[in-house]
Amino acid sequence: MRHVIGVLVENEFGVLSRISGLFSGRGFNIESLTVAETDDPAVSRMTIVTLGDDQIVEQITKQLNKLINVIKVINFTETDHVTRGLMLVKVSVEGSKRLEVLKLIEVFRARVIDMAAKSAIIEITGNEMKLKAFLDVLAPYGIKEVNSTGVVAMNREAKVRSRHTIKVA
């Protein structure tokens, strides 16, 4: 099963390699990994997407917790959470296809950030399902390049979660 794991770490040199080394050394898989400073410059947040059965994921979270520089580990998959990734796609837009592609962009609430004679760069954010769906519909037009950030995640606030809350995901 796919798990999204958030890791709060001390913002020090070498922390990223401690974490990636833990995954490679123990044969755990990393599907994507993002890392950036939080509002507290002494702390960074990593979001790791990994694959594994319950026992493996339990080991992953325990092993992460064991690292001295790791402050907190959250397995988002066990909670109500949202995920987002950002993706840039360079797609062919020759001739009459241009309008079709622009229409699709609108439907997906994506944005054109560069338009050239034969291709366009499109920016889209969303959860992985949406990003994948977007690539699927663009595929027939000719995708030239894809670059995506990997996933970031956040828990929904428990207190405001009620049956009246509208999920905007």
Next chain:
Amino acid sequence: MKKTGAQIVLQSLQIEGVKAVFGYPGGAVINLYDELPNYELKHYLVRHEQAAVHAADGYARATGEVGVALVTSGPGATNTVTGLATAYMDSIPVVVFTGQVPTALIGNDAFQEADIVGITRPCTKHNYLVKNVRDLPRIIKEAFHIARSGRPGPVLIDLPKDVLVDTTIFEYPEAVSLRGYSPTYEGHPGQLRKAVRALLKAKRPVFYVGGGAILSNAAEIITEVAIRLQIPVTTTLMGLGAFPETHALALGMLGMHGTYRANMAVTECDVLVAIGARFDDRVTGRIDEFAPDAKIIHVDIDPTSISKNVKVHIPIVGDVHDVMDKMMVAVNEMSEEAQQFAASHDEWLAKVAKWKEMHKLGYIQEEVIKPQYVVEKICELTRGLEPIISTEVGQNQMWAAQFYEYTKPRTWLSSGGLGTMGYGFPAALGAQVAFPDRLVIDIAGDGSIQMNIQELATAVQYQLPVKIIILNNGYLGMVRQWQELFFRKHYSATEMSAVPDFVKLAEAYGAVGLRATHPREVESTLKKAFSIDKPVLVDFVVAGEENVYPMVPAGQPISKMLLV
């Protein structure tokens, strides 16, 4: 007053209570060595940096205190890797200081530069590159704290040359603040109650005690609980000494070369209490047939050890000493049930006693010396002396584990997890430094002793009267045994056809060399060796193709032992 980085390191070591440092100088740490004589630290110059870490490790295992090693950059640092990995696998508190090229040159492939922090990341509990002398006191404080707390382990501090020269106002921190690190010492009371209830319902209980019991100084309380509740106790290789093997409830070691009674008892028990043990593959054999009918209670300070290899029914994360103390309290509170329980499993104890009489550890003494006989004689001659026994790795290690009866913790030093040949002799030197008046014996093979034999010079220089007992069979015996049993006696690369004359070698170093070739010389030679107050190497020429039994072939359940 401002101090240099070098002075800060040495003064911090003093504050931490360090008395001995094992090391080897070099360009990057020359400033540190320049200051060294001004401090109340005894430095032991080893002959290879690997030995410095093993000696610090042996010192730590024998005393329970943090062992310290100091080496230079580049090759000095890379030579510590095996020592660090050894200490890491066995959770031994060691702090290793390595020199590093000046910060401005890091990354430039400078002379004697190695990215030792990168290299040792997977084999240290934590490591540091000090970039500013102002961070140095805090880092040293943290390093000692991390090394000795929680599940102990080695910590490395990399010291660039300019950091050792730079100055700052020295203030050693009182406390550490590490927000990502706070080991759980106290076992959860609810889990503990559950465990005691399950235990007192057992009909066939067994305690399975590992190195964690030694590390948390819990041997006494474990022994008390086991005797009170009449529970048979097996120890792992790392747990030897946690329970007196002379006691009727002792099952001896379990696992690949465990005793018949220990492996049978674990296979048939209905409640298995794992205490500071980690279900290593050499212990469990085929995992799905390990203690198949047992409810498993697991006490360990490291949450990652729990349910890593074997599914655990009642985990208790906490310090073994604390948890066993509380278990004793709970038992006292339930004294009637405890009394009933202790008397209720006579049948099980009778069965265990019967196993004890079956397939006893043994050998047939012939015209040549049997290696087991030598170990048995050592045990006999040192009874009551509580010597510290270290071992190398292989057959010598297994015979030393099987044929010596350990009764006290911290009297057994052996590389269990990593299985490092060349560990025993430098570890014995470390233990001898800690306990100058005790008898320290390294039980070795002719193969492993050659991996750190250069330390004879260290032993002679500091007059550390370690006794090296070589069980010389002319083979890399354990590999040869596997080749005999599983590879059609195809002895590929295991015959040591050129073995040095160990007696002459010892003498060349300035130590005493002795040799025995006939069984009747064993006792007198050992007595002589033990009576000499100098480093002594004894070359026992033993049977070439003796095997370690019982043996569980790799991948088999531990109840399927080869017995002869």
